[in-house]
Amino acid sequence: MTITTQVETIGLEPRAASRLAGIRSGDFPVIPALILLGIAFVAIFANLLAPHNPEIGSLTARFRPPFWQTGGSTKYLLGTDQLGRDVLSRLIFGARVSMVVGFTAVIFAGVIGTALGILSGYLGGWVDQVIMRVTDTWLALPALTFAIFLAAIVGPSMWNIVIILGVTYWTRYARVIRGEVLSLKEREFVRLAIVAGCSKWTIMRRHILPNIINSAIVLGTLMLGVVIITEATLSFLGVGVPPPEPAWGVMLSDGKQGLMVGRWWLTIFPGCCIMLMVLSANLLGDWLRVKLDPQLRQL
Amino acid sequence: MRTGPLLEIQNLSTHYVSAQGTRVVRAVDEVSLRIDAGETLGIVGESGSGKSTLALTILRVLPPAARIVSGKMLFEGEDLVQKSDTEMRHVRGKRIAMILQDPMASLNPLFTIGDQVAEPIRVHEGTGRATAWSRARELLKAVRIPSPETRVNQYPHEMSGGMRQRIVGAIGISCEPRLLIADEPTTSLDLTIQAQYLNLLRELQRAHGLALIFITHNLGIVAKMCDQLAVMYAGRVVESGPVSRIFNAPVHPYTEALLNSIPRMSDGPQRLTAIEGQPPDLAALPPGCSFAPRCPRAFDRCREEAPPEYFLDGRTARCWPRRTRSMSPAAA
Numbered sequence: 001m002t003i004t005t006q007v008e009t010i011g012l013e014p015r016a017a018s019r020l021a022g023i024r025s026g027d028f029p030v031i032p033a034l035i036l037l038g039i040a041f042v043a044i045f046a047n048l049l050a051p052h053n054p055e056i057g058s059l060t061a062r063f064r065p066p067f068w069q070t071g072g073s074t075k076y077l078l079g080t081d082q083l084g085r086d087v088l089s090r091l092i093f094g095a096r097v098s099m100v101v102g103f104t105a106v107i108f109a110g111v112i113g114t115a116l117g118i119l120s121g122y123l124g125g126w127v128d129q130v131i132m133r134v135t136d137t138w139l140a141l142p143a144l145t146f147a148i149f150l151a152a153i154v155g156p157s158m159w160n161i162v163i164i165l166g167v168t169y170w171t172r173y174a175r176v177i178r179g180e181v182l183s184l185k186e187r188e189f190v191r192l193a194i195v196a197g198c199s200k201w202t203i204m205r206r207h208i209l210p211n212i213i214n215s216a217i218v219l220g221t222l223m224l225g226v227v228i229i230t231e232a233t234l235s236f237l238g239v240g241v242p243p244p245e246p247a248w249g250v251m252l253s254d255g256k257q258g259l260m261v262g263r264w265w266l267t268i269f270p271g272c273c274i275m276l277m278v279l280s281a282n283l284l285g286d287w288l289r290v291k292l293d294p295q296l297r298q299l
Numbered sequence: 300m301r302t303g304p305l306l307e308i309q310n311l312s313t314h315y316v317s318a319q320g321t322r323v324v325r326a327v328d329e330v331s332l333r334i335d336a337g338e339t340l341g342i343v344g345e346s347g348s349g350k351s352t353l354a355l356t357i358l359r360v361l362p363p364a365a366r367i368v369s370g371k372m373l374f375e376g377e378d379l380v381q382k383s384d385t386e387m388r389h390v391r392g393k394r395i396a397m398i399l400q401d402p403m404a405s406l407n408p409l410f411t412i413g414d415q416v417a418e419p420i421r422v423h424e425g426t427g428r429a430t431a432w433s434r435a436r437e438l439l440k441a442v443r444i445p446s447p448e449t450r451v452n453q454y455p456h457e458m459s460g461g462m463r464q465r466i467v468g469a470i471g472i473s474c475e476p477r478l479l480i481a482d483e484p485t486t487s488l489d490l491t492i493q494a495q496y497l498n499l500l501r502e503l504q505r506a507h508g509l510a511l512i513f514i515t516h517n518l519g520i521v522a523k524m525c526d527q528l529a530v531m532y533a534g535r536v537v538e539s540g541p542v543s544r545i546f547n548a549p550v551h552p553y554t555e556a557l558l559n560s561i562p563r564m565s566d567g568p569q570r571l572t573a574i575e576g577q578p579p580d581l582a583a584l585p586p587g588c589s590f591a592p593r594c595p596r597a598f599d600r601c602r603e604e605a606p607p608e609y610f611l612d613g614r615t616a617r618c619w620p621r622r623t624r625s626m627s628p629a630a631a
Binding site: 124125187188189191192193194195196197198199202206207210211 | 358360363388389390391392393396397399400401402403404405406407408409410418419422423467470
C-alpha cells in the first residue's frame with residue numbers, strides 16, 4: 001500500500017506544483033507578505049474603504065478617542081485629530097502616499113543606480129572613475145541631511161519627495177551593481193558575446209542587465225523600508241508631503257503635542273503603520289536576498 | 300579570385316604593460332604565421348607561452364593592459380591591426396569566430412539555446428527573430444543536437460556538457476566565418492566526448508570550408524586535427540611547419556623535448572621525461588635565445604644573441620644552426 005502511494009505522488013506531481021511547494025515549505029515570510037499586500041489593497045481601494053474624507057474634518061468633533069474609550073463613538077473608529085478629521089481615513093489614505101512614494105522612489109533610485117552601476121562596471125576606465133568618485137562623495141553625505149537640503153531647495157510636494165529620495169539613494173544600487181558587473185564581465189558567456197561581435201550596448205543590455213536584475217530587485221525590497229522611513233521622517237520634519245495631504249509622517253508630527261495630554265491615538269496608530277510596513281518590507285527583502293543568492297541558496 | 304593566405308601574421312608583438320609602465324611582459328613577440336583557407340593550424344606551447352594572447356590579438360579583444368606593439372595581421376588582404384573598433388566588430392563572429400577555453404560556461408544561463416545561437420545572426424545580418432531562429436534550428440541539426448525543434452526553447456542547464464559544447468560550436472559557425480579559432484575547446488571534456496567533438500569540428504570544417512586555428516597543449520590532438528603546426532615558447536614561435544614533418548624530425552630542441560615528453564604505451568615502467576627547469580619570466584627574458592637556459596644543446600652564441608627565424612623548405616625555426624645546415628636567415 002505504502003509503496004503504491006509513494007509511486008503515485010512522485011509520478012503525478014507536476015513541476016509547477018513542486019516549485020510552489022518549494023516556496024511554501026521554505027521560510028517564506030507569510031505574515032510580512034500579507035501585511036504588505038493588505039497595505040497595498042487598502043492603498044488601492046482607499047476611496048472605497050475610508051469612511052470619511054481624510055482632509056476635511058468637523059471642528060465640533062475634535063480629539064475624539066477611539067471607539068472603545070469613553071467619549072469615543074463608532075462613527076470615528078480610531079478617533080479624530082485636532083481638526084476633527086477621522087484618523088482611520090487618514091491612515092488609509094496615508095497608506096496610498098507611503099506606497100506610491102515608497103515604490104516609485106525605489107524604482108527611480110533603482111533605475112538611476114543600476115544604469116550607472118552597469119556603465120561604471122562594464123566600461124571601466126575613466127567612466128568608472130567618475131561615477132564611483134561621485135558615488136563616494138554622495139555616500140559621504142549623511143542621507144537624511146542631504147534629503148532635507150534638497151527638499152528645502154525644491155519645496156514640498158509628493159513627486160518632489162520621490163525625486164529627492166531617488167537622488168539620495170541611487171548610490172547604494174550603483175555600488176552593489178558595479179561589483180556584480182565586475183565579476184560578471186569576466187564570465188565566459190560575456191566573452192563569447194564579445195568575440196561574436198556584439199557591441200558594448202548589446203552586451204550590457206542583453207547579457208549584463210538580465211543577470212543583475214535579481215540583485216537589483218532584492219536591493220529594492222530592502223530599500224523600500226529605508227525609503228518609507230525617510231519619507232515619514234521628511235514629512236515629520238515638515239519638508240515632506242505637504243499638509244493637508246494625509247501622510248503617516250505628517251500625522252506623527254501633528255499628533256506629537258497631544259501625546260503628553262493622553263491623546264495617544266494620534267501618534268501610536270501612524271507609528272504602528274510605519275513600523276509594520278517597514279518591518280514587512282525588510283523581512284520580505286531579506287528572504288528574497290537569501291532565496292535569490294546562489295551562494296546562500298545552497299544549490 | 301584572390302590568392303594567397305587567408306590570414307598572414309607578420310612580426311606581430313603584443314605586450315602587457317603594467318600601470319606604471321615599468322614592467323613589460325612580452326606575451327607575443329615577433330610572431331609570424333600564415334594559414335590558408337580550409338587549413339588547420341595547430342598552436343602548441345606550455346601555459347603562459349602566449350597562445351591565448353595570440354588568439355585574442357587576432358580578434359583584437361585584448362584586456363586593457365595589452366598593446367599590439369608592432370606587426371601586421373593580413374586577413375583576406377586587410378590589415379586587422381589598422382581596423383577601427385567598429386570595423387573589428389563586424390569581423391568578429393562574422394568573418395572570424397572563436398570558441399573559448401571553457402565552452403561549458405560560454406552560454407548565458409538566462410536565455411534559451413535558440414536565442415543564443417540566433418544572436419550573432421541577428422547582430423551581424425540584421426535578420427528578424429523568426430529567420431534567425433529557423434537558421435538556429437538548422438545549425439543545431441548540423442552539430443547533431445537531437446530534436447532541435449524542442450531544444451531551441453530550452454535553457455543551457457537542461458543540456459549535457461557535450462551538448463553545450465556543440466551548441467557553442469554552432470554559435471561559432473552561425474555566420475559562416477572563414478576562420479574559426481578554437482582556444483583549448485576540449486580541456487573541460489572527458490575523452491570520449493572530446494573525440495566526438497573533434498570529429499564534429501573536422502566535419503564542419505570540411506562542410507563549410509573553414510580555416511581552423513587550434514590552440515592546445517595536447518600534441519595528440521594536433522596529430523589528429525592539424526595540417527600545420529606552430530610551437531610557441533615564451534611568446535615566440537620557435538618552430539613551425541607541416542605537422543608530419545615536425546613530428547618526424549623536429550629542428551628546435553624545445554619541440555624535440557616536447558615530443559619526447561609524450562608518454563608511450565611501449566615505454567614500459569619508467570619515469571616520465573620532463574623538460575628541466577622553468578619557462579622564463581616574460582618580463583625579464585634572457586638576452587639570447589629564451590630556451591637557452593633549459594636547452595641541452597645550447598652553446599655560447601645561444602646565450603648571447605637571440606636567433607632569427609630560419610626558413611627551411613616550408614618550415615621555420617628560431618634556433619642557431621649547430622652544424623652546417625642548408626638554412627638561410629629569413630632576412631637574406
